[in-house]
Amino acid sequence: MTGCNRLRFQAPALAVAAVMCLAVSACSSSPGKATGATNSKKPLVIGASVSLTGDFADPGKAVKAGYELWAAGVNAKGGILGRKVRLKIVDDTSSPTQVVSNYQNLINQDKVDLVFGPFSSLLTVPASQVAKRYGYAFLEPAGGGPKVFAQKLDNLFFVQPAPVVKSGDVFAAWVLSLPAADRPKTAAYAELDDPFSGPIAESIRNRFEAAGIRTVYKQVYPAETQDFSPIMAKVASAKPDVLVSGTQSEDAYAQVKSLVQLKFSPKFMFMSNGANSPLEFPSKVGAANTTGITSAGDWFPGSTAKGSAEFTAAFVKAHGGSAQTIDNSSAEAYACGQLLEEIAAKTGKLDNATAISALHHGTWPTLLGDLKWDSIGQPQGEFHLVQWQHNSLAPVYPASIAKAAPLYPKPNWGG
Secondary structure (H helix, E strand, O other), X not given: OOXXXXXXXXXXXXXXXXXXXXXXXXXXXXXXXXXXXXXOOOOEEEEEEEOOOOOOHHHHHHHHHHHHHHHHHHHHOOOEOOEOXXXXXXXXXXXXXXXXXXXXHHXXXXXXXXXXXXXXXXXXXXXXXXXXXXXXXXXXXXXXXXXXXXXXXXXXXXXXXXXXXXXXXXXXXXXHHOOOOOOOOEEEEEEEOOOOHHHHHHHHHHHHHHOOOEEEEEEEEOOOOOOOHHHHHHHXXXXXXXEEEEOOOHHHHHXXXXXXXXXXXXXXEEEOOOOOOOOHHHHHHOHHHOOXXXXXXXXXXXXXXXXXXXXXXXXXXXXXXXXXXXXXXHHHHHHHHHHHHHHHHHHOOOOHHHHHHHHOOOOEEEOOEEEOEOOOOOEOOOOEEEEEEOOEEEEEEOOOOOOOOOOOOOOOOXX
């Protein structure tokens, strides 16, 4: 997701490394030029700026892995319309300033044919403006906050089921579906000052307050916050039945650690990000402290959506582990590539103008499910609720996709 935080990947001998190539002198410099049989010997070069260092490094590496895995797979099938895919991925250090420079260089100096997006709404906003300026389609897997769509760009497509502000709606819907006696009566909100995290928590707060769930504490904290003890101490003092945490990654880990130290465990707990990392979250907070915590998701092991089984097998082969340890950010990045394949198959060509026009019409099947967008790139589907049970994340709501029943109240830490 959700937008969303994720795996650390080791460099050794990944099969997907073969798809990386930094020499792009042979590539077409025209974003509007069609990909077809007449230029089949030229590689299709796709540029992307990804956070490999800085605050978003964990999810950034997961995004990079998804892009690489897709490119390796499509090249094994002969490429797109006879052209092998080459990726040029550069590090933006999680910086909005650097991400702008990176996309300007990818387009003007490296003259890439197409671009994929970075991780986070914070970086997607300035990056998408560069892509718009030069007429590039902007398929992006991890920037779906309100400020992204407030730009009203027709070249941007957020490759998740819905805008991230709606990712918390599934948690609110589940809580409000419970029998009145089981629902929380009070709530606390701890929100990162971030265009992704804060709006998710605020959307939940609005729905809860409308339903009579009383807010007993709310705190918006800056990104540079290191010590969460004072904030979590106030949460514990307020004794809310439900804690809604608008988080990214490091702050999510820190919140849980502080609550464990304070020995306060709310009956319900939702985290917008961080808790949806199948490897990072248990390793950072302790596997015994994850049970019952919820987050939002868009892909899960065992999904029957288009390409999911192929993606899962390829990922485990390349990175090891199991399907349960695959991060959603990798699936979201992989889906960006799936869309390019489908555009080429449907239209017989692949260029920026064609991609922009095509994606504004119809429904497009991916491993995230069937996607479609409105005129400014907002996807029109919905997320599902995932919960930590038995040391792994399981989809628990809605019932149509659930692999386990939701667990509540949340057990005490270590339970």
